[in-house]
Amino acid sequence: MIIVSAAKPSFGAVIAIAIAMSVPAVAEEGTVEAFSSLEANGLIYPTGPKETTFVGVLSGVLYVTDETGSMDVGLITCPVMVAIDTEDGSQVADGKCVIVTPDSERVYAEFKCSGDYLEGCNGDFTLKGGTGDKENISGGGPIQINTAFMDIVAVPGSVVEETVVGLAVWPELTYKLP
Numbered sequence: 001m002i003i004v005s006a007a008k009p010s011f012g013a014v015i016a017i018a019i020a021m022s023v024p025a026v027a028e029e030g031t032v033e034a035f036s037s038l039e040a041n042g043l044i045y046p047t048g049p050k051e052t053t054f055v056g057v058l059s060g061v062l063y064v065t066d067e068t069g070s071m072d073v074g075l076i077t078c079p080v081m082v083a084i085d086t087e088d089g090s091q092v093a094d095g096k097c098v099i100v101t102p103d104s105e106r107v108y109a110e111f112k113c114s115g116d117y118l119e120g121c122n123g124d125f126t127l128k129g130g131t132g133d134k135e136n137i138s139g140g141g142p143i144q145i146n147t148a149f150m151d152i153v154a155v156p157g158s159v160v161e162e163t164v165v166g167l168a169v170w171p172e173l174t175y176k177l178p
Helices: 013-024
Strands: 028-048 051-065 070-083 090-100 107-117 120-130 139-147 161-178
Touching: 028 070, 028 139, 051 120, 051 161, 107 139, 120 161
Parallel strands: none
Antiparallel strands: 028 051, 028 161, 051 070, 070 090, 090 107, 107 120, 120 139, 139 161
């Protein structure tokens, strides 16, 4: 006959487990470089005597490189609105984004930028939380978006369906995971 007895853990083992459970996890933080080739689908509306507004969705593959040179990818989708002054060519844009990571978690973000039509839009990108391990992610950094709109100044007063291609660059995107 085999007798199995459950050994009681030692007092030292109990203390070690209690300490390990009470010590908060070490926060992860860092800075990465990122870029994405984007495609935007949407509509261009005349929204004022000297203003045209693009309403659409930017989407593409997001490439992220950390300080070790390791590259990761995700998918980024951003509903956006871009107001363009048809007289001086200035533009302002804002968008809300969702990034789907390789492990199917989501990171939420938003951006605001300004610039000149057909030249680019520079501004701030802010991480606003996520799902799973990314639930409390925070951080952000500068963003530059360059797009290739058609010459919409030539079509005031009409609604135009437009596909736009472009590139977004995050030269120093910081993040913190508590």
